[in-house]
Amino acid sequence: MSRSRWRKVEDTWSCALHGRILSLRQDATHLYYQASFSEQLVEPLTPPFSAPGSKIDSLPEDDDTEALIHHYLNLRPDLTKLYEQWSNVDANFKKKAPRFAGVRILRQDAWEALVGFICSSNNNIIRISQMMEKLCSHYGPLVGYIGVTPYHDMPSPIILADPKVESQLRQLGFGYRAKYLYQTAVQICHGHDDGWLDNLRNPESPIMGQKVAAAGEMQPGGRAGYRVAHEQLLALQGVGPKVADCVCLMGLGWGEAVPVDTHVWQIAQRDYKFGKGKHSSLTKATYDAVGDRFRSLWGKEAGWAHSVLFTADLRVFSERLSAKIDVDTVKVEAESLGPDAAATSAPVIGTKIEITETKIKREFLEEEGHDGSVSSKTVSRGKRRKKM
DNA sequence: TCCATACCTGGGAT
DNA sequence: AATCCCAGGTATG
Secondary structure, eight states: OOSOOOEEETTEEEEEETTEEEEEEEOSSOEEEEEEEOSSOOOOOSSSOOOTTOOOOOOGGGOOHHHHHHHHTTOOSOHHHHHHHHHHHOHHHHHHSGGGTTOEEOOOOHHHHHHHHHHTTTOOHHHHHHHHHHHHHHHSOEEEEETTEEEEOOOOHHHHTSTTHHHHHHHTTOTTHHHHHHHHHHHHHHHSOTTTTGGGSOTTSOOTTOOOOOOOOOOTTOOHHHHHHHHHHHTSTTOOHHHHHHIIIIISOOTTOOOOOHHHHHHHHHHSOOSSGGGSSOOHHHHHHHHHHHHHHHOTTHHHHHHHHHHHHHHHHHHHHHHHOOSOHHHHHHHHHGGGGHHHHOSOBTTEEOOSOOOEEEOOOSOSOSSSSSOOOOOOOSSOOOOO
16 A cells, blocks of 8 residues: 555556566456566575576566466455455445455565555655655665666665665655664664564465465454564554554455554444444554454454455545546546555555456566567576575 | 654645 | 645654
8 A cells, every 4th residue: 555666657557576577457357467577686586496697598487477476466365255254244344345346455575564654654645655666766676677767676674774874764755754764674684583574474374485384263353473463563663553554464464454544443433333432532442442343343354354445435535526526537536546546447556456357367478678668688597686 | 541742744725 | 825734653751
């Protein structure tokens, strides 16, 4: 959401991801993709891999892009079944959700989600995206170009743990979030072991190539692993309950995480009887109560259901805006929909996506840019970037 | 615990 | 033109 690094050019969305530039486009029946690999910045994949220095042709069977897309877009869960389940237990969901079928929670990289949501505090979508853009272009590895536009990946925490970074980010317009990002990077690099963040992940939703493991019993407050992850994240600078839950949900695979932001708080008051008596204001206790309520109502994937309602609400809001306000319609829509415009106009952006068909077919093979608009390079998986 | 207040920035509204 | 207000929160007293 939000802090998404995806960029749209005409009808195609592109982003540097896992050492490649991934481009997506969809029509009524298919999702099309194209991947352009960097020769020098290929991510290590599953541990036992090809010998260093060996080159592999970009044959389809060697390309994990399709697996990456399936993973990233979280295409496995049966949405029809989930929607049915949520509708059966919640009349409000049943009423609001049907128009928004197809919304999925992306499986983002945990570190990227953390950085993005730290930037999101008391901020607007447009600026959050610009900040992520700046962060990557100034500190992240260059993966390649589309036309003359460079695409950078996320900078690793160690890059941001440099003492100079805080003032530099201030200079770049990050405001008080400059300190949060720097301090969080320091905490992660010097206060925790390697892999600490990713180890907070839901074992039922492992990163690509890892095996699934059981995550334990569901409780009103969520599974034990979720509660641990949430608590650990809270110790980071600039991370409060809302940001922690966003990272848990979008970055760590904990479906029961329910981020309660201002919008969700409005929904909770309007449709779920919050806002009175004991829970008249959004204190920590109320925050937890809202999460518990939604978890007991919707279950293990409460965060997903909540995102559907959230998206529904934003949509209605934007429709009201464009109906009542007679200004540049395009502009109004772009601003009010923000990253969740994904649900209507784009296959991917922000944290949620909508796909009319999950069938994916290959549009291009990796080769030199068709019309010069996309530059591609031969896949080279032998070279591994130093792990960081 | 709960509540109030400050916090960077930039665009839109008054 | 100047100022106010707000935006997907968090830290502090």
